[in-house]
Amino acid sequence: MNNPTLNEAASAEPILRVKNVKTHFKSGVGANKLVVKAVDGVSFDVFRGEIFGLVGESGCGKTTLGRTIIRLYEPTDGSVEFLGQEVSAGYESDHEAIREAKKILKTESDPEKKRQASELIRKSRKEIARKKQLNKKRNTEVMNKMQMIFQDPIASLDPRMTVKEIIAEGLRIAGVKKEEEIIRKVNDVLETVGLVPEHSNRYPHEFSGGQRQRIGIARALIINPEFLIADEPISALDVSIQAQVINLLNELRHKLGISILFVAHDLSVIKYISDRVGVMYFGNMVELAPADKLFANPLHPYTRSLLSAVPLPDPNYERRRKRVRYKPDTTVDYVADPQKFQEIEPGHFVLANEAEMKKYRKILGQNV
Numbered sequence: 364m365n366n367p368t369l370n371e372a373a374s375a376e377p378i379l380r381v382k383n384v385k386t387h388f389k390s391g392v393g394a395n396k397l398v399v400k401a402v403d404g405v406s407f408d409v410f411r412g413e414i415f416g417l418v419g420e421s422g423c424g425k426t427t428l429g430r431t432i433i434r435l436y437e438p439t440d441g442s443v444e445f446l447g448q449e450v451s452a453g454y455e456s457d458h459e460a461i462r463e464a465k466k467i468l469k470t471e472s473d474p475e476k477k478r479q480a481s482e483l484i485r486k487s488r489k490e491i492a493r494k495k496q497l498n499k500k501r502n503t504e505v506m507n508k509m510q511m512i513f514q515d516p517i518a519s520l521d522p523r524m525t526v527k528e529i530i531a532e533g534l535r536i537a538g539v540k541k542e543e544e545i546i547r548k549v550n551d552v553l554e555t556v557g558l559v560p561e562h563s564n565r566y567p568h569e570f571s572g573g574q575r576q577r578i579g580i581a582r583a584l585i586i587n588p589e590f591l592i593a594d595e596p597i598s599a600l601d602v603s604i605q606a607q608v609i610n611l612l613n614e615l616r617h618k619l620g621i622s623i624l625f626v627a628h629d630l631s632v633i634k635y636i637s638d639r640v641g642v643m644y645f646g647n648m649v650e651l652a653p654a655d656k657l658f659a660n661p662l663h664p665y666t667r668s669l670l671s672a673v674p675l676p677d678p679n680y681e682r683r684r685k686r687v688r689y690k691p692d693t694t695v696d697y698v699a700d701p702q703k704f705q706e707i708e709p710g711h712f713v714l715a716n717e718a719e720m721k722k723y724r725k726i727l728g729q730n731v
């Protein structure tokens with residue numbers, strides 16, 4: 364992927380690489396077998412110090428993708444690399460390769476082709492075994508550098524634990540035993556998120572929603588992560604305090620150099636906080652660009668429809684505004700001219716076939 368324009372806090376070194384990740388949920392058997400392709404082949408990088416916004420309507424697979432990245436779900440296919448290491452991988456395409464090779468063994472008479480098919484089966488089986496092994500083991504040192512902030516601070520904090528106990532849990536799991544060290548670290552992190560040491564002996568119900576989210580952020584920060592996944596971190600909060608939490612996350616990225624994958628359905632928040640934005644639709648990424656480019660020149664019809672739904676604080680504009688509903692164009696022949704996720708201007712990617720690329724190039728004023 365090309366090096367896009369990044370916020371000055373960010374560097375062009377990827378901290379996370381998501382490579383053609385698929386996460387499918389299977390249920391039922393035989394004729395009742397159902398497969399939900401929650402994430403169906405998504406690729407992107409997150410750079411150091413960058414805030415990457417992931418946006419899309421409910422059900423498009425944002426949460427599933429975040430959970431796959433942090434290893435709550437195993438990918439069905441593709442792989443996730445974090446801090447330069449492969450941390451999980453799926454093997455559906457290896458199974459597919461084996462099935463295809465077996466067909467060749469059954470039908471071909473050409474000995475060379477048969478030899479190649481046998482070799483492919485051997486290699487694919489080896490890959491499957493390697494990936495299963497990878498998914499089983501957990502490199503705690505690497506994975507501790509990735510933490511999650513949840514949508515609902517009330518549901519994610521144990522009501523019977525004090526703030527100190529909640530925040531210190533990660534330290535204890537990491538093997539820190541000295542009480543003074545724990546107290547010092549908890550107090551430091553409370554300060555980082557805008558709370559004070561006196562808060563540490565209270566219980567979650569004694570705090571407002573915004574403060575609880577700060578506690579959730581402190582809990583994530585205590586073991587010095589380099590990457591945070593913030594899944595709808597403000598959508599359960601009052602509008603009046605949403606901005607405070609957003610500003611806090613932005614500050615953390617500048618002060619601590621942390622990268623953030625910010626998942627949201629609300630484009631106005633994404634626009635404000637993100638360096639780059641990925642737009643998801645039904646398990647696929649349909650557009651990815653630096654935030655300013657995406658908002659200046661949205662190309663994919665789904666991105667356009669999402670943008671048309673962002674309210675502006677201008678009543679005249681609001682009255683005139685037409686909301687476009689996105690209906691995928693059923694007249695386009697994607698079999699003859701298949702869609703690819705391709706770069707149309709530096710750092711700006713769109714899911715399109717060649718006919719659509721021509722149209723989009725015109726919109727951008729490029730010579731076609």
Ligand SMILES: Nc1ncnc2c1ncn2[C@@H]1O[C@H](COP(=O)(O)OP(=O)(O)OP(=O)(O)O)[C@@H](O)[C@H]1O
Binds near residue numbers: 422628
């Ligand atoms: N554990 C699961 N088992 C089966 N299907 C699932 C599971 N989790 C999610 N799904 C399905 O996968 C699709 C994507 O869901 P996901 O929660 O990732 O979307 P989302 O964009 O995060 O939506 P929301 O904002 O509502 O959480 C949906 O159709 C959902 O019903």
